[in-house]
Amino acid sequence: MKKLVNAAFIYMVVGVLSGLFYREFTKANDFPEGGFTQLSVVHTHLLTLGFIVLLVVLALEKVFGISRSPKLFSWFFWLYNAGVVVTSGTMVWHGMLTVLGEESNAMIAGIAGIGHMLITAGMIVLFIALRRAVARDQHDSVKGVEASV
Numbered sequence: 001m002k003k004l005v006n007a008a009f010i011y012m013v014v015g016v017l018s019g020l021f022y023r024e025f026t027k028a029n030d031f032p033e034g035g036f037t038q039l040s041v042v043h044t045h046l047l048t049l050g051f052i053v054l055l056v057v058l059a060l061e062k063v064f065g066i067s068r069s070p071k072l073f074s075w076f077f078w079l080y081n082a083g084v085v086v087t088s089g090t091m092v093w094h095g096m097l098t099v100l101g102e103e104s105n106a107m108i109a110g111i112a113g114i115g116h117m118l119i120t121a122g123m124i125v126l127f128i129a130l131r132r133a134v135a136r137d138q139h140d141s142v143k144g145v146e147a148s149v
Contacts, residue, residue, distance in 0.1 A: 001067075004058040007081060011050025018092070019043035031099045039095030042088055049084045049119070057126065064133035072129040080122025087115030 022039040031037065060066055067073040090112040094104050 001058060001061055003077065004054050004061060007077075008051050008054035008058065011046050011054065011084070015043050015046035015051055018046055018088075021092075022095070025096070026099055029099050037095040037098040038091040039099065042091045042095065045091065046084070046088050049087075050081075053080075060130060060133075064130065064137055066126070066129045066133045068136070069129050069132055072125055072132070076122050076125040076129060078122075079118050079125060083115050083118030083120070083122055085115075086118060087112055090115060 018039075019042075022037075022043065025031075025039065026033075026035075026037065057066075090108055094108050094112070097104050097108075
């Protein structure tokens with residue numbers, strides 16, 4: 001659980017700082033106010049996918065003990081976080097190019113796609129771990145009822 005709390009905290013800090021970076025970087029480069037750049041949505045991605053999602057996973061951990069399947073939980077944690085970092089990193093890269101008036105390329109889109117695939121894989125593993133934890137919880141509840149009868 002400590003790993004989840006620490007990761008959520010890091011995403012919260014980096015998410016807030018990325019909003020500050022967006023504001024200052026666009027100002028410093030005279031980017032038109034209201035002009036779209038992916039920098040404008042990096043902070044919401046980090047705060048939502050990192051901070052909020054990991055707080056939800058922390059609650060699921062508390063209720064269902066999803067980390068009792070340590071291999072699955074570890075796979076979820078690293079795949080998901082790698083995906084969020086790669087995805088948000090490519091958004092920063094693409095957004096900076098936009099602000100600087102440079103062209104993006106297919107490589108950036110491909111790397112972002114890999115980030116999204118990692119997030120998806122992590123979520124699939126999370127649901128496998130969650131299903132196992134729920135099944136284990138139901139099995140333990142049935143055993144408890146049978147023992148009390």
